[in-house]
Amino acid sequence: xAAKTSRLQRFHSLEFILGAFLTVIICGAVLLSxxxxxxxxxxxxxxxxxPPFSDMAHVFGTDPLGRDVLARVVAGGKxxxxxxxxxxxxxxxxxxxxxLIAGYYRGFWDMLVxxxxxxxxxxxxxxxxxxxxxxxxxxxxxxxxxxxxxxWVQYARVVRGSVLTLREREFILSARAIGVRDWRIxxxxxxxxxxxxxxxxxxxxxxNNILLESSLTFxxxxxxxxxxxxxxxxxxxxxxxxxxxxxxxxxxxAILLTVLGLNLLGDWLRDSLDPxxxxxx
Amino acid sequence: MSATMDNQTPLLSVEGLSVDFGVSRVVEDLSFSxxxxxxxxxxGESGSGKSVTxxxxxxxxxxxxxxxxxxxxMFAGQDLLxxxxxxxxxxRGKEIAMIFQEPMTSLNPVFTIxxxxxxxxxxxxxxxxxxxxxxxxxxxxxxRLPDSAELVSRYPHQLSGGMRQRVMIAMALACRPKLLIAxxxxxxxxxxxxxxxxxxxxxxxxxxGMGMVFITxxxxxxxxxxxDVVVMWKGKKxxxxxxxxxxxxPQHPYTRTLLAAVPRLGSMTGEAFPKxxxxxxxxDGQPKLVGEERVQDTAxxxxxxxxxxxxxxxxxxxxxxxxxxxxxxxxxVSKVAFDIYPGETLALxGESGSGKSTIGRTIQQLQSAHxxxxxxxxxxxxxxxxxxxxxxRQEIQYIFQDPFxxxxxxxxxxxxxxxxxxxxxxxxxxxxxxRRVDELLERVGLGSQYADRYPxxxxxxxxxxxxxxxxxxxxxxxxxxxxxxxxxxxSIQAQIINLFMDLQAERGLAYLFISHDMAVVEKMSHRVxxxxxxQIMEMGSRRQVFExxxxxxxxxxxxxxxxxxxxxxxxxxxxEGDIPNPVHRVGEEPAILGREEIxxxxxxxxxx
Numbered sequence: 039x040a041a042k043t044s045r046l047q048r049f050h051s052l053e054f055i056l057g058a059f060l061t062v063i064i065c066g067a068v069l070l071s072x073x074x075x076x077x078x079x080x081x082x083x084x085x086x087x088x089p090p091f092s093d094m095a096h097v098f099g100t101d102p103l104g105r106d107v108l109a110r111v112v113a114g115g116k117x118x119x120x121x122x123x124x125x126x127x128x129x130x131x132x133x134x135x136x137x138l139i140a141g142y143y144r145g146f147w148d149m150l151v152x153x154x155x156x157x158x159x160x161x162x163x164x165x166x167x168x169x170x171x172x173x174x175x176x177x178x179x180x181x182x183x184x185x186x187x188x189x190w191v192q193y194a195r196v197v198r199g200s201v202l203t204l205r206e207r208e209f210i211l212s213a214r215a216i217g218v219r220d221w222r223i224x225x226x227x228x229x230x231x232x233x234x235x236x237x238x239x240x241x242x243x244x245x246n247n248i249l250l251e252s253s254l255t256f257x258x259x260x261x262x263x264x265x266x267x268x269x270x271x272x273x274x275x276x277x278x279x280x281x282x283x284x285x286x287x288x289x290x291x292a293i294l295l296t297v298l299g300l301n302l303l304g305d306w307l308r309d310s311l312d313p314x315x316x317x318x319x
Numbered sequence: 320m321s322a323t324m325d326n327q328t329p330l331l332s333v334e335g336l337s338v339d340f341g342v343s344r345v346v347e348d349l350s351f352s353x354x355x356x357x358x359x360x361x362x363g364e365s366g367s368g369k370s371v372t373x374x375x376x377x378x379x380x381x382x383x384x385x386x387x388x389x390x391x392x393m394f395a396g397q398d399l400l401x402x403x404x405x406x407x408x409x410x411r412g413k414e415i416a417m418i419f420q421e422p423m424t425s426l427n428p429v430f431t432i433x434x435x436x437x438x439x440x441x442x443x444x445x446x447x448x449x450x451x452x453x454x455x456x457x458x459x460x461x462x463r464l465p466d467s468a469e470l471v472s473r474y475p476h477q478l479s480g481g482m483r484q485r486v487m488i489a490m491a492l493a494c495r496p497k498l499l500i501a502x503x504x505x506x507x508x509x510x511x512x513x514x515x516x517x518x519x520x521x522x523x524x525x526x527x528g529m530g531m532v533f534i535t536x537x538x539x540x541x542x543x544x545x546x547d548v549v550v551m552w553k554g555k556k557x558x559x560x561x562x563x564x565x566x567x568x569p570q571h572p573y574t575r576t577l578l579a580a581v582p583r584l585g586s587m588t589g590e591a592f593p594k595x596x597x598x599x600x601x602x603d604g605q606p607k608l609v610g611e612e613r614v615q616d617t618a619x620x621x622x623x624x625x626x627x628x629x630x631x632x633x634x635x636x637x638x639x640x641x642x643x644x645x646x647x648x649x650x651x652v653s654k655v656a657f658d659i660y661p662g663e664t665l666a667l668x669g670e671s672g673s674g675k676s677t678i679g680r681t682i683q684q685l686q687s688a689h690x691x692x693x694x695x696x697x698x699x700x701x702x703x704x705x706x707x708x709x710x711x712r713q714e715i716q717y718i719f720q721d722p723f724x725x726x727x728x729x730x731x732x733x734x735x736x737x738x739x740x741x742x743x744x745x746x747x748x749x750x751x752x753x754r755r756v757d758e759l760l761e762r763v764g765l766g767s768q769y770a771d772r773y774p775x776x777x778x779x780x781x782x783x784x785x786x787x788x789x790x791x792x793x794x795x796x797x798x799x800x801x802x803x804x805x806x807x808x809x810s811i812q813a814q815i816i817n818l819f820m821d822l823q824a825e826r827g828l829a830y831l832f833i834s835h836d837m838a839v840v841e842k843m844s845h846r847v848x849x850x851x852x853x854q855i856m857e858m859g860s861r862r863q864v865f866e867x868x869x870x871x872x873x874x875x876x877x878x879x880x881x882x883x884x885x886x887x888x889x890x891x892x893x894x895e896g897d898i899p900n901p902v903h904r905v906g907e908e909p910a911i912l913g914r915e916e917i918x919x920x921x922x923x924x925x926x927x
Contacts, residue, residue, distance in 0.1 A: 207724060208719045208720075208721055208724040208725040209724060209725050209726055209727045209728075211685060211719070211725075212717065212719055212725045212726075212786075212789075213727070213738065214685060215683045215685055215712065215716070215717040216712060216716070216738060216739045216742055216789075216793070217709055217712030217713065217739070217742050217743060218738060218742050219742070222742075226727075226730070227727050227729075227730075230727075230729040230730075231727070231728070231729055311729075312729070313728065313729055313773040313775070314728060314773070314775045
């Protein structure tokens, strides 16, 4: 009975309510963008740079081509969130797996994975991006793959570090003494105990990747620049910052709120996965 | 002498102290006083508030979030509870010094020993660096560390645990404090080292005339060190008095229970077998004897040995050249041989670095041997297939020292207990497994309702019971208990010893009992093997080893055990010498000692 009430109580936290609220609102709006704002890309040169909150048809104002900023922010979320989420998920899966193998088996695999990671960390991101895109060509999929390739190392290193300390702990040793198979030790004992820092890193990297996507697009290495995305809009509005702040501020706010929501959810998830509960407070 | 002392104004007096952490009261209405040149021991089990008391005197408890609800701590005419942290910084280290339990972690690893002692001197005394360094050398001499002039330039990791604790004492004494607070200063040390440290502390106190507050859970240490004793229980003082009176006629029921639970060396003299003894427990505020007394005649020496270890050697490569050639090696275990019979408890005793845990881990296949073989039921590990060796992990179970660390904090205890059953496919079906888990939990004295809880919700003793339930889950023939009792309070220890014995009588289990605690070993084991630097020095029945010890090292080990009797003759001869470093150059292997049988079953290593 005690277990049931505590399971319900987990959701009674400000972190969860606020985080879930932000995330659901933003993701929901982005997913429904075609229904909500069908003509987001409609150019109307007669109403260029309308300030926000002056015309109810354009609540967040319009950009230099007369496009509605609100509609573009909502539509632009599609690319940004897609890139942000998939690249992070991909990097987590690959990075965590590599980190577990390197940390648990040590020896040859550790050396192989970690030297490869060092090699990659030594290469500047822009150089990696230019080389990679030059070879495979720019597209949405390739942008995501590039981000995965450049970021799995972070997860691998964090996970390997945790595994190295965890594998010497007595509860891992006692699982081995019982005869538990390696993969079960990894999945059932190691993974739950090291997931905390991974979740924190994940939530931070979503924001990072939304911005990275825009820098790539800015350099002509990312997705088609005519498709709206938050990062792209930020970059576009840069030149108008002194005269028309709203062109870049609203996509910036969208990124901020998304990241805030994810961070709150991430913190909540990390705490609620830990049965001792109060570890982080 | 004590009469004149009593008339002086006390050095420290704690009056009606209450300490809160949040809403919970950890110390309640505690009063005691310390006279100059006298030692007050604060005794109690974990959670009794004894450490909080010492941290409150130093006002270090503030940083952990403690608030002082009531009382005064008077020191040199000043109430320390009213002092600001700035004033306290002048008192800490200079007027009141403190020694902590873990010498490994209380020294900063990146500074030399000399620097760290000098830091205290430069801070509180008007000295320049050269003077401070000279004083540091003198202090190291004071705690009888050899080569003090050279030692000041060494780093903590180059010193053994006993040496580090002496450095801590030297640091504490640097400014000639009037009061020394020692919080379990010898708990992490080996017995022979503990005996050395206690002797040094006793003599220094006499020379310097300090007052001392000595916090410990070990009644043997209390008997050796204390003039007065304060017994704490659940945050309250239950009894106070001179040490002789506390031991001879304890008044409070809790003190009587505590003293009854203390394992005493020599309590089994004359007995052929270990005995399950009734326990003294507190019931309705009165100590009461419960449980049966039974001779533990379970060993079946007529059978074939269950496990035999033959000429086992285990070594670790410590240092290599850049070409991978090994230059330094640690011979953890050299040519060790013993048998364990069904239903028998064989104790491996020795100090840290003796290789006792390494042997246990090798039997459990957590470590590989360099040479020699282990056979179970007559079959050697070396001739077994991988599947057979996997089955050994069902037949042999391992219980670790620290029940806090050996359970996965993110899994329910039910999951942990079911793990061996699942791993070896012993039962199928969630229902059947769940029933078995409930049964096991009940067998070790916990209710089945605990299966869904997490390890952090249990106390230390309960957790060790869970570990025992987990070990029983696969129905093993042999359980290796690696210091399984040493992290527990004495009263819990006594309960777990009885649980071990009951299970042995019930299931014919054999135990390999790895321990450094001679008194517990005497209570539990049928046969004893004494290890020193990876070799067996003496092996025989419990009676042979404890009543007629032949080897010098065995005698030294027995003499070092603190006796829980203040009237007992003190072995004041300082047992000199550290345990030597077992790392050696390749080609300079330690000599393997031969052994001779001096009586049937009683083996002693021949001196080299």
